[in-house]
Amino acid sequence: MSSVTTQRRSGSTAAGRRLKWWQQLVLQAICLFIAATVLFPVLWIVSMSLDPRNISRPTELNLIPPGASLQAYLQVLDRPTANPVTFAELAFNSLRLAGGVSAFALLIGVSAAYAFSRFKFPGRQFMMIAVLAITVLPSVATIAPLFALLNSIRISSAIMSIVLILAGLMLLGLTLFAVVPAIRLGSAGPGNYFFGAVGLVISLGLIYGGLAPARSEIFVLRNSLLGVGIAMVSGALPFAIWNLKGYLDTIPKELEEAAIIDGASPNQVFFQIVLPLATPALAVTGFLGFTGGWTEFFLSWQFLTDPKDFTLAMSLYNMTGQYAGQIPWSRFAAFSILLSLPVAIVYLLLQRYIIGGLTLGGVKG
């Protein structure tokens, strides 16, 4: 750490070692060239999205096309693909999928990560290797059994609605049971609120899913966002556990030990000391899980058949290259910008924490 601060100090008074003018010139030329290669695809896509002529294919390079407008964005928001769905519907599907999977994996994963990081018990090493090995395995390689298993779960839609509502109510009750007493006693920390909020959102989502009108008589789990979500949890949960464990290992144990000496129970230590300290880790792991779900392609492409269930990533594939059919590329450009914008902004905000964790955590994309 000390070397970093000295680096900064010497950097601010950097006049000490001045580069010769030709050195500066050569280095600037190289840096600008690299910047140009990095920016070229980005500028190309931005300029195409602003193209007002609605040409189906671009034929020349223009930074700002003549008469730039936001027309392509409006068209994309209205109806991006040939299917009769709006951008908002697609985005809502992606949001439910990504948010649900990452919240669920985080909620279940953080306590397991804590156990792996802090407790010693027989089989710990074996279980950790099992979890890590799963994160190396590509999720495409588990698509066959997940498809077969989820495809064989078929029940009548009426029962499914009841099951969803009951599950939602149970989760709601459990969340309230875990959070309300602490709030009443005034001992609730950020950890309790975090758990409460996540539990509340998931349970309300389940109840909403149960109340929505059924589309067909028989509910095939494979052919639903819930099924895709379950298949994604299969890979997202081990990833979340491993990523969080890496972060928790870096949190010093002294605070917890002090709390135990003061008579705190393991639960109090977990909720009131570890969880608040792990907030950046939770944010980053949640975000990485969210990005994974937001851009998930092959599971949803293989599982879903109803255009009402389609996600943004699936639609992007429909608009690319030779598959695009009659869809103008200006719309493809606008669509891909709208798809990446939310993820990119959050990435930039969390950048510092994410980069620290990328080498610690798993590798699953």
Next chain:
Amino acid sequence: MATTNPELASPTTRAPRSALREGWKQLRTPIIYLLPALVIMMVVTFYPLAFQVWMSFTDYGVIKEEGKQTLNPFGPGGTTPPNYRPAQFVGFKNYLDIITNNPQFVARLGGNFDFWRLLAFNLWWTFSNVGFHVALGIIIAVLLNVEGLWGRKIYRAIYILPMVLPNIVVATVWRNMFDDQYGSINQLINLFITPFGLDPVQIRWFNQIQDPIPGIGLPLSYYAMLIANIWLGWPFMTIVATGALQSIPKEMYEAASIDGATSMQQFWRITLPLLRPAMVPAAMVGIVTTFNLFHVIYFMSGGGPLGRTEIMVTQAFKLINVNQLYGVAAAFSVIIALVLIPIFLITNKISRATESYDV
């Protein structure tokens, strides 16, 4: 870790207890914390993996050819449908079909399947990409670390862009950039060559079957994807290398230059060895990620031309999505896992070995 178990001190534990109870007391907290994740992983992760191994020994999913049969035992009303046919055990047939390139099986996939070519390409794809990522990452990190360089902060902010964009968008955008008719890469090339009186080119990046460099059996689409993936991958390595560079004490360079070492010598003797402990685990992460890089291959070349740029994961997906051969796909996935296990073990070993590396 005895301190994490405060129940030991509470008065209720005074009663005489057996070794079993003692063990339970020790285990209770970790089990409670692990239980939700364990139960869910048993159901959605480990059970499907075990099922996958079973599937790989059956002919699961050959319904298409045999007409209106179904593998689903639960029909409407809870009864078994009359056209239900359970999957049949076929032994190692799926595995043998794959690794021996059984002609009948290859014909069924469209004739372009060759397991050993696929594996070799996958490995070459991985190592060529990661090689470029690490080399460029280090060079650019060193470049940005030069003292007195103007606009370092701005460059750092720009250079992170490829990491920020979702992979799927990067892959689709590059696919369109390499489009033979309308892509910006061909337009850019023409922009540079037409002033010299040359005819505009229309390079068919993804469809040209003839190899661009004779003697190296790699199609043009490989080079297109290499360019796209280099663009995508080096910023991560630069960030890792920058972090490591900033922790190298200045005094080492000062001492070296007093001793008369040239800057080249300083780079090879000081910078590179001290970057190693940070770069090796990052390269390992890169190797596993690139080995399984579905998006770039599937969205850019789609495995073409003639399946020559297919990698394991895209082929596994096609076995299901196009050919609907679930049993074969399961066997193929088991083979992927077998290929990844050594890579995983090496990764695990090297990243642990570097932890105790003394700087």
